[in-house]
Amino acid sequence: MDKLVLIDGNSIASRAFYALPLLSNSSGLHTNAAYGFTTMLLRLIEEEQPTHFLVAFDAGKITFRHAGYQEYKGGRAKTPPELSEQYPLIKELVKAFGIAQFELEGYEADDIIGTMSRVGEEAGMEVVIVSGDKDMLQLASEQVTIALTRKGISETERFNPAHIKEVYDLVPDQIRDLKGLMGDSSDNIPGIPGVGEKTALKLLAEHPTVEEVLEHADAIKGKLGEKVRAHADDARMSKELATIFREVPMDISWEDKRFEGFDGPALASLFRKLEFKSLLDKLDFSAGSTGASADGAEGAAAPAPAAPTLETVVLTAGNLAEFAKSGLAGVEALHVEAAGDNPHTAELIGLAFGSGETGYFLEPELLASPEAEPIRAWLADPAVPKTVCDIHRAKVVLAWRGVPLDGCSFDVALAAYLLDPTDSTLTLPAMQEKLGLAAMADDAEVFGKGAKFKVPAQDVLSAHLTAKTAAISAVAALQKKELEEKGMSGLFFDLELPLAGVLADMELTGMKIAPDVLKEIGDELKERIDVLIADIYRHADTEFNLNSPKQLGEILFTKLGLPVIKKTKTGPSTDVEVLERLRSRHEIVAHILDYRSLSKLQSTYIEGLLKEVRPSTGKIHTFYRQTITATGRLSSQYPNLQNIPIRLEEGRKIRKAFVPSEPGWRILSADYSQIELRVLAHISQDERLIDAFHHDMDIHTRTAMDVFGVSADQVDRNMRRSAKAVNFGIVYGISDYGLSQNLDISRADAARFIERYFDIFQGVRKYMDEIVASARRDGYVTTLLNRRRYLPEINASNYNLRSFAERTAMNTPIQGTAADIIKLAMVQMAERLQEEKLKTRMLLQVHDELVFEVPEDEVERLERLVPDVMEGALALDVPLKVEVESGADWYEAK
Template structure:
């Protein structure tokens, strides 16, 4: 059965805009109206299954109605720019759906729809009109249903002539009489003053039309009679204005509105542009709801390699392999399983090798291929695959393109970059999400060889398709150097570091745990004495009762469940009672005990006696690395007990030493370079302490007059400025009033004017581009930079100020890691790089290479990226990591 859907584009866009919170994509374009419009289209296509489709738009403000009544729609507020900027996107969206759209100067969308409903009615087509405007009810007929949006655009009330009669007691054509009597404030249609919907309906039930109401005005009692007589012309004009014109000169024929569905890649590319990730995740862009349907449309023939074919026929095909997908299951790649490999060849063939075949004698040619530096391979997450294969005794070499790293660089603000997401993001044939194939959490289960080989085969084929797309995007974004000289080689460096691991003195760790336990017990006894009662220190409720009811301390903050006892609250309470300081120390020591003593003992790998952390390279939007399993970047070193944790990290060879190299104030040096501030550059060129120099300039004193408090304040503002700190944030850090903090920041900017100029310029640049970049062109997208919400916009502005600084600092140490590893390899040094902890690199070094490494490491680190100010590296060494600091 043929069905035509007609959408009132302007009405639905407006409804969607006001129904949804403001959304933006990473370019700063608002997208909430587009998103609402999209969900409505998807729902209509699924539920109505239209054979014909059109979206009608208003062509402009002036229509034929303005000729008779210049005030028509004159009371409407100006369209918010956040909405008006979305209309071009909505038109582009409609085109991506393959839906016809139409507008005509001098006429409204209502008139176009009214004309098409008449033509469709005459031809015998069923029609659904979607709008937020009740005027449309006049178009209802036996074949025309009006769907009025009720809640945003997600729910509609459907009106047939019967439904209109049930609700209003009117025929559809009487809707114009209703509007004639009561008017319409939204369109500035006057009607008769004092006549609302209830009164208008009463008159129409009695008299039928506006004209009959006016003709029988003498029969109507009360003051309303005078109003009717006085505003008779307004009523006639209002009825005329509310009447939809159904003879618009439309040359288009109904057959031209035929709708054959949307093209998946085209719509996927549009969703990618709009960054509608949730829609990409939920829908099959080829229109099929099941994985079987997708397979039917995108057939793939995967050869399952057997033990018999592994050595001969398969080995011969390896020379033609372009992409290899290595499926690694498990969060920690050092403990994960390789469950299968899929191969995509130059001629488009797909092959699958099950995990259990990797260790067979017949797999020698395959293992050689994986380890062959000259056999180029496209992979996904080379770092993770290399580590997982390593623990199977298999080496991975010769990777020439890593899809995951490229995708991450192109949009680091995306939370994940799975292959199924990338397929949708770049408009490529859809791929089932892993959860659909394997299950999730406790429901995880390996499928049979057939479905598994097909899923992995599709992944390998997708890698082949993604490479040219991603390479082109990297080129367009000027990120080739960032990819090829930094992130891609860094993945190999990280994998090498992790495979080496770092030795942990387990006995020393247990001894340290015993000492911590005694300290914790003593603290607990002291807390109980101070409180006068024993209680559960780990219970926020019990602790709150003790502090605020028994001890009577001032309540700082309350939560839904009672008193807040978080660290911020306890720090403010510390001056009131000695027990509070003890509780703060107890919490820190308890965390050390559980996370870094007990936790590290669990992470020591039995066969190596080492911990093998995993550096996540594609997580942080700033470009920083993130350490996991265990996290060795967050060992707390403010307390001496925390610093002692580093004592258990020792060289893995007898008579070797640990060497640590740490960038000095790298972020402030980057700020000096980016901002070009002369006073800041002067401090670094003079090798002065930057915090002392800042205190001198801000307070207007000599170096000898800078006291410890001045330096502390200067340090707080220096690092605060890097992170876009507010006067409130600085006041909290320094325990001063907000006014004093604001004055301090003003003084700072008055002195360091180049820094202030940088902050202003980078925010303007972010607003214009929707992103900021590091010196190596790493992008950080800022979708909220033009948000109307002050808090969202302010956070985006602070992120714009900080990201080029923090991101460049991350780029520099990563570049140093790549270059140091290359230098050590080239010079045939036995020394090994073990850890990266923010601005610090840790090595294990044989004694006969100590002097070489003391010279080589800072030399490379200080020249990793040329800045206008010198980079400075502090080097120390000792028998363990603690002594190396």
């Protein structure tokens, strides 16, 4: 039997948005709803194996129901822009999945699904409807099953007529009557005031329809009878509003709705854009558009790449000495191939050198041999220019094998990133395609992906790696020209290229960890956690599973009688937002919040960091991703040292375990003060902001004074907190929804606060207006160092896409310039340390902070040198300010 799966697009997108944290990719595009929607599609494809598939969306806010009741859905809050901007992405994903989608002006997704389920049932199909809306239960039949989402969207409860009877003691059609009596606040359907689900079910048990309940209204006693009689018309109208219309005028073509699998290349491209890395790894996109899972079929042998266009010479112990005499003279391109995401632990697979029409391949084992000494010297020679793909990674991989790499004069991966930082596809084939060149074989075709990864035979490997050197040479020639044309050569050669070497040196140096200190902090945390658990049990007067939302909900809302703030389909919510609002209601809530925070510290940052210590060095060697964020910010991995929490004192204490690697040395920390707001003052030329920074005022206090119209001594903590939230919110393009969540205020109040801010800081408003106009004209925005970010959606007809692009246009020059400044400071600091022959080592960059280890006799000098370099990295119309501290460990220095 054919199976038709119907998805309520708006319902599932909304539930995914609120169920998942507010995720975003490196371009700043929010992706949590899109990610949740995608995981549900994958699960449905696997579990249901549909032959036909349709996702229905609402086409607009006005439907035929508004003709009879203008207040229909009138109480709903405006959709947050963080969700609105994801609908185009979700529709693009649905298309790439090969799934039909439909919307029609004047009708809701419910009506489209109601119509399609009827037609599918009449055609003899099995029908499954996926939604979070209980109204859909009226569509259930022996052939139509309703899968209602639970726990956000991670689970569904399947309803057929028998299950509806079991749960509600109703037949499916009576769901309309249930809604007619009790109404639906989410849709602003009135029902009968005071009649909830329990009362409505009781009434329907005696009289099975709204009409029959009303006919017997005189027999209903007391206040309930009065309400039923007084609101009879409301009940009839409510039932009508809740009735799904099943005759939507639409072309029913089963071929259009047939599901034959996803479009592999299109879906892979979207996953890369949205940075759904785990999903990319899970799916086998090389399987074409079958939708096959990488976990399924046996892996076949990797096909050999197309015949290389250059001669490949495999270097061996026999010909290596002869090659070393003259072969390196004409080499212009180098490629270092290693398996593994983390270059500090990656396995070196091979080296390739490109020289004109010839490519040379060298196995890793030979690189360490005496015969390879000329090659090692060539790699280390700073006077010999080399063009590579990902200098940073290559330097780290070779350094761990005792082979220095220097003289890298061009990096095609870095250039591709600068030319379009929103494109996360930095593979050589992708670069070739983008530049109009014939593309070589992709790595996945040669090595396989994920669990299928395998190093191929030497002839295949050598041909593939030497083809990479040819690609590097061809791509580099075109990129150099494009960088020059776009005025980005300075950014590339003066900042990003030298920074790659600085980052590699920092990472290889690493930062010393004191395991005993970490363990001691872990023991202290465990003691505190145990005390908290005991206190929680004492307040609850019983033991329960603290990690079970259901059991916690029973304690808080049933046993202790705390008010329910927010409901989910499985019961009252116990998320952080809810607990924060309940904190003042009962002592147990603060203990639960502390328990959650400390438990995460214990598992993620005590146990997690201990696992990352390299035994041979006793240090942690993080890896900085230089080409991942659209704003130019660095991203730390393996482990992520930029996310160590410092708001909690217990989190800050973790920094005590980061110590100097030499006895008698000190840790020195230098942190830019409010660098993004200073950049905003310079770019916007807002007189109030400039004046505040020139007088070294606390900018949040100044903002509170101006927005609230009070003097400095009248600014209280809440005023300053609100001002701080809106200050940084402006920098990051916050919406009224985002600000309302941060401050726990209504969206209307948040909108008014933002509007007051712009009324006061008119230079900022003018900048925002002008930068959006500039982006519409040019299609991109730039930082002060001419780093570009393209915004193709800035002129989109779709409001949500356009709004996202506008917010991005406003904040990218600010965030990007701040990122450029600290990168400049890192490059300049590395140069000064070398020029002045100091022993001090630069170890970490964490947001706006640089961390060094310093000999005792250089501390005083560094306390002058570091702020001098950092504050002078880039001249602005307001002073840059750097705060410097030193100590025996990172904790003392911060």
